[in-house]
Amino acid sequence: MRNLTFIDRIISEMDASLRTSFATAPTTERPNPSMSIEEKEPLTDEEKRLSAKLMRINHAGEVSAQGLYRGQALTAKRDDIREQMERSAMEENDHLNWCENRLKQLDSHKSYLSPIWYWGSFSIGALAGKFGDKWSLGFVKETEDQVVKHLEEHIVKLPVKDLPSLLILQQMKEDEKHHADIAVSAGAAKLPWPIRRLMMPLMSKVMTKTAAKI
C-alpha cells in the first residue's frame, strides 16, 4: 500500500465529506434491514411527518458519526485502531444510507446542514484522536452509549405502523452497541464527568433540535 502524503489525505477527506453529505459513501456488504418486510398499512400524513422527523435526526447523527470516526482515524496512533475505526465508519455509512433511503420513502429530505454536522464532528474526532488512543476510544464508547439511549427513545416514539424504520433503528442499535464494545476491548478510558454529562449531551441536543427542523 502506498504511503499517503499530507495533500493526498486532505483530498481523501474532502472526498469523504462530499460523499457523506451529498452522495453515497462506501458501505459494507450488509443488506438494508427494512427490505425484508413489506408495508401493509400505509402511514397517515401525520405519521409520515413524525417518522421523517425522527429519521432525519438519525441521519444527521450518522453524518456526525462518519465525521467523528474519520477525524479519529486520521489522528489515531496505532494502525489496528485506525483500521477498526475505518470499519466502524463503513458500518455507519450503512446506517446513513438506510436512513436516507427511508427518508425518501417517507417523501421527506435529509438535514440541509449535513456539511456542518460532518465538519463539526470531524474536528472533534481529530481533536479526540490527538489526546491519544485510549481517550479517543473512550470518546467512541461514550458516544455510542449515548446513541444507543437515544435510539431506544426513538424506537418508542416511532408510529407503531412504521415497521421499516423500526427495523433500521433496531439494527443500528445493535451495531452501535458493538462499536462501544470493541472500543472497550481495545482499551477505552472513561472520559471525565463534565465531558460525558455536560458537553456531549449539550452538543447532541443542539444537533437533534436543529436537524429535526432544518
Ligand SMILES: [Fe+2]
Ligand atoms: Fe450509526
Ligand SMILES: [Fe+2]
Ligand atoms: Fe456506531
